[in-house]
Amino acid sequence: MTILRLPLPGGQTTIINQRPESTTIMLDAQTMFTFDAAGRLHGAFVQGSTFRRSLANAILEKRPGPPAGLSSRQRRFLTPAEVQALEQRAYDTAAEVLAHIQDQGDASAGQAPAAILAALARVASYNYDKLEDEREVYERLYKPVTILPPDQYLALYLQATEGCAYDACSFCGFYRDRRFHVKTLAEFRAHMDAVRAFFGEALTLRRSIFLGDANALMIPQAALLPLLDAVNTEFVIAPPGLTGSALRAWKEAHPQHLQGIYSFVDAFSTRRKTVEDWRALAAAACGAPISGWRQAILRCCASWASPTRLPKRKP
Ligand code: SF4
DSSP states (O other): OEEEEEEOTTSOEEEEEEOSSEEEEEEETTEEEEEETTSOEEEEEETTEEEEEOTTSOEEEEEOOSSSSGGGOEEEEOOHHHHHHHHHHHHHHHHHHHHHHHHTHHHHHHHSOHHHHHHHHHHHTOOHHHHHHHHHHHHHHOSOOOOOOGGGTTSEEEESEESOSSOOOTTOOTTTTSOOEEOOHHHHHHHHHHHHHHHGGGGGGOOSEEEESSOGGGSOHHHHHHHHHHHHHHSEEOOTTOOHHHHHHHHHHOTTEEOOEEEEEOHHHHHHSOHHHHHHHHHHHTSTTOGGGGGOEEEESGGGSOGGGSOOOOO
């Protein structure tokens, strides 16, 4: 982490906090903008409101009550005009800070660490129009990401399947907009290449890999293992078993690493896979190239359903 305190002409002191995964510009206790490593606005805090920007260039505002407490927090999506205004303000702020460092000449610029100057230059390459252009790329890359577990909001989403193989739970309409489709290995590789190109340096902000959509683990074993091999070939997954200083050293050497592969799993698919299938997945995880698989956490989606709605298991 690199921190720079920068006095501005108006008497304010801006604090710039640069990390491998993000750059934050803090103007005062009420105004802060965070950008990912590529330069996209990721979040902001302005006058008591927290803002989170999605890759589809939508911004969610979260504001405290009254009354106090998480349950009375107000949430709303900004209108397109408000999105544009907030993004403009964030990028104007970053441009002003960068220009101020550069205007002060070599002596002052020399005090600004190179990492901060490089990060601000990447931020300066962005604006509202570019984020809008990227929204279109993002929407070509993915079918809408309908739901993720809260601890996976910063996962790198890979759509190994599209939709839900069952898609008939009466309470759920998550994937009614698409036909279920399992990507072939060639399709999945092309998808991963495009995802990697889209994220670029911003991969450092992603913490794990999430295999979408609803139940990617229903893919038959013979097709699933090659897909997982391909994930491990394309991305760096943190090896299991490292702790303490060894883990810190490994992470430093691999700034674009991801911690494990995650997926939903529905109640039907778990019953279709045999114990040997799960053992084979675990065993395959012990050796290259799919070491990340050992860390997979399987989440049950359809188990939310009343058991009476689940199809009877075939004898
Ligand atoms: S299995 Fe999950 S995603 Fe599919 S319809 Fe049921 S609740 Fe929805």
